[in-house]
Every structure is written in structure tokens, then in C-alpha cells.
Amino acid sequence: MSKKKYRQSKQRTKILEILRKTDLHPTASWIYDRLKKEFPQLSIGTVYRNLTILIDQGMIQKIENGSTFDRFDAHTNPHYHFICDVCGGIKDIDININEQIDRIITEKLPMTIKRHKIDFYGICPECERKKK
Amino acid sequence: MSKKKYRQSKQRTKILEILRKTDLHPTASWIYDRLKKEFPQLSIGTVYRNLTILIDQGMIQKIENGSTFDRFDAHTNPHYHFICDVCGGIKDIDININEQIDRIITEKLPMTIKRHKIDFYGICPECERKKK
DNA sequence: GTTCATGCAAATCGTTTGCACAATG
């Protein structure tokens, strides 16, 4: 999150708008496909460059999700994720972040904990329904 | 974790041995460099193929660590990880896994939680010392 | 002897980058 000055760009504005309108935690290429309709010349490099800038601005965050590709999220307040074992979809988990956990661990162990990340795994309601 | 039958291979045996002897959570190429001394003909493809087999056998697990490369761990009982913001090193966190967490979340939310993963972030004692 | 594992090299995939041109401030 730097204070670097960036110019405005139509592509970047739109990328942020798209990210804010979805809770799908999209990949770069999903965003690219979306935006391609509006900017037929768009290149995937531009999408990546803008995602990097938006992260630097603190507007979005990158989610590490154990896949080979990154996902992005405009929901930047701390929250946990649920990842479906069947469809791979990611959902936000709306429970309080327990900041005590960091303190407890720091007391017990020789390292200073600044933050933590919890990912829950299981089967989402949609996939659960399809199984029957 | 399938029941597929695999033949024995010297390379695979040694890869598992190396993984069991370290707590560094190595990358594929670290293992490759190590093993190259003993098997000068070794190819990185063989390392990857064997790591995949060992995962399938449940002997090791892959750690997603937010980097561009995977790390591997022969320590397969459930445990948490600590990732140093400075050096990127991964350490095992030796506290009890709270299985209640999964149950509590499952009760509150529409999805069935089977397991969870917690990664703690901060600065490891070694890097903390170097800062001064 | 049939099948699986290996080494080698080429292919793949997501992401990054160098470059010349266009858009921003």
C-alpha cells in the first residue's frame, strides 16, 4: 500500500467496478473475458498490471487459494474463506476475526504473530444439493 | 489417497527420506538439487512425478504458501503453519487443532465444514534478531 | 514379458515484461 501516484485509466476503473460487483473472487482471466466485451483490444497484461496497482492502492487483495492461479477480492477487511472441495468456489465467511488467537500464539511461541488466515474446506450447499 | 499400486523406485524412496529429515518444507527444486548428487542423471520431471505419487499415497502433503512455487511436507498429521514475512520460511505451529471450530462454523452457516487450515504470519526469531 | 518409472526435451499455463504508441494530467 504505497503512496505512489497513479493516473486514472478507464480499464482500471472498470476492473475495480467488476470486482466490487461480484462475490466470486474472480481470476485475472475471468475479469479479462468480462472486460473484453467493452474493450475489444484489451490485453491480459493490462489486467494483471492493473490488479497489481489496485493491490498497491489497498483497493483489493490477492487470495492464495491453493490453485495454480490467483484470485482477487475487493473485500479487503479481514475475513475468512470457505473453499468448496467439489467446485472450488470460494465464499466469504462472516464470523468475527478472533484477534486473541494471534496474541495467544505469540505468548506460547518464539515468533511474533501479526495476522492469520483461516480457510475452511468442505462442500458448499449447491454441490451438496447436486449430490442427491 | 488412492489404492493404486506403485512399484518401488530408488528415487522415490530417497525423496521421502529427504522430506522426512527436514523441517524446511522444501520446494521441488531444493529436493532436486539434493538428490542430483546421488543420481546425477536425475530429472526435475521425475521429482515432480514422485511428489505427486507420494501425495496420492498420503505420505506427504503439498503446502500452499502464497508463493509462485509449491512446498512439500512429510508431516501429514493436521497442524498449522507460520510463514515469515521477511524470509518466507515456513515453520510448523505446535498447538492443538481445535476441531470445535469446524463444528461451530457448520452450525452457524449453510455449509458443511470438514477441515480448516490456519496460517499465521509475522516475523520469525531469526529475522527479528537480524533487524537490530 | 508386461507394465511402470526414468531421463530428456518440448509443451503448457499463469504471469510478467520490453517495446512503440496512445492517453493522462
Add this chain to the structure above:
DNA sequence: CATTGTGCAAACGATTTGCATGAAC
């Protein structure tokens, strides 16, 4: 008009794969 952002294509780095040969059973 100086600088940043863009499209394009090439480069990149980690991982995977096709193929002919070698090892396991």
C-alpha cells in the same frame, strides 16, 4: 510535453507431458 498506461508479443518460471529406454515384478 513529460510521464504513465496500453496492446502486442515475447519471455519467464514452475510444473506437466510425450516419447523411447530402463527397471520392477
